[in-house]
Amino acid sequence: MSAAKLVRTKIFPHTMLILFSVFFLFPFVWLVFTSLKSPHEIFELPPRIIPESFQWGNYKAAFETVPFGRYMLNTLVICLVCIIGQLFAAPLVAYSISRIPWAGSKIIFAIVLATMILPSQVQLIPQYIIFAKLGWINTILPLTIGAFFGAPFYIFLLRQFLLGVPRELSEAAKMDGASEFRIYAQIILPTLKPALATVALFTFVGAYTDFMGPLIYLNDAAKWTLTLGLQGFQQDHGAQWEKLMAASTIMAVPMILLYFFGQKYYMQSGSAFTGFK
């Protein structure tokens, strides 16, 4: 291999990739090291990056300062209900617009696409007023009810996936006189499993990271989610960066684990748009 080719195909790519990796990784390093510093080490000049000794107690302190277990539980309940809702509704609707030959399918698909770009703020205030009139403020209902009607993005994702499922699969069952519901439940749903896993994963991530929804609907601190709890922590213990970073790390860990174990599902969302037809 010539020197020029070696530079072009190996040295240059790796140099660039490593430089970018440093930019992407260093904030994580900073996050974890800060979470392990002692309070006076945080404000030491000149600052040191690696703590003198690891203060694992900061994590315990973060849990004791605010009820993180409670926030975690509240968040998980919301996530779970949303997942159930999306897994019920999104595949039904996707099936209707991709597998059933009826007049509404194209119209619904067009509207589903259009609503993906509709800013949620336009509906926000009337929705709040509806939920207030129903007495649902300070409950998880406003944050979860929407999932039972299917989110446009997941309907779109499942439709894309369904286009790739061979029709012969259901045709044979139809010949045998199976009803549409049976075909859906016993033949189509099982083939959709990987796509449904993607929907469940994204629903979880979406509900777990949501901030504005809980901020608007949950006033009672006992009902707060992790995002609200973390923000409240910032307010009340603003200068205690070591605890705040420990709390942030605790919150980020489930997302990082999900990412490591579910990488292929993340990749699917990337390709859903490129195979868009």
Add this chain to the structure above:
Amino acid sequence: MIDSISGKTSSRKKGWTRREWHYFWLGLVFASPWIIGFLVFTVYPFFSSLYFSLTEYDLFNPPRWVGMDNYKAIMEDRNFYKSISNTLFMAFISVPITLFSSLLIAMLLNFKVKGINYYRTIFYLPAVIPGVASALLWTWMLNPDFGLVNIFLRWAGLPDPAWLLDPRFTKPSLILMGLWGSGAGALIFLAALQGVPQTYYEAAQVDGANWWHRFWKITVPALSPIILFQLIMGLIGAFQIFTESYILAGGKAGSGSSLGGPGQSLLFYAVNLYQEAFINLKMGYASALAWILFIIVMLITLLVLKTSKRWVYYGGE
């Protein structure tokens, strides 16, 4: 775009056969969750917010009709203009920078080198961190005295701005934070890049085109539909920036005392709307803001789509 539903659906003859009715009801039943949700949570709120925008409403007393007063008041509201100019800054400066960075990262990830999967994992990692946690992390990263960014800048002998405390640097802080998360966009570009036939590049190389030419003449046109998609989503996203601003400005849950940050430099459209609706309880006024938002977003989308005919190439045309 919408072509895949098998024949027979759009037969426009008078009177449907039994089979067609059968499928109509079946389709309706399967789609009913979405239809109900769409009517109750999209269509109804959409129009009722138009009604509320013509009233004065504080949630406790019944709405009072005020005609166009809210819209007139908005036209004289300094916060409104401040929020528009801050938001447009993000839309026209931050969005293109982030898009370019995503594209660059995607191209790096498209190198055929050893360990590329590890790099891909690292580049995407920041995108999975919850917005609140990453905003808190960056608040600390950008601490003027003790933050990592300024430690580095001082070490390199560069000026060390006060970042989140200086109105001139709050939005650049937000851009920096956005760049950190640009691996998400890169992943979508990467999937598209891998679909570009290698023969295009080989042919161009034979013709003596350099890297720069290949980028502008092959990569960008081939990816233009995805660039368009990400551009539109980015622009719409700019009008919805909320969490990052709320955390970076250090707002207090419930009181909203310091929404908008130093010199209102982080007062974005969605933040202003939230403030009017849920802190000042001016539901009518905020509904008018929501409708103006809707119109702006539609105009921008149409404008981008219109100009896109000149620079977006769809394969096979």
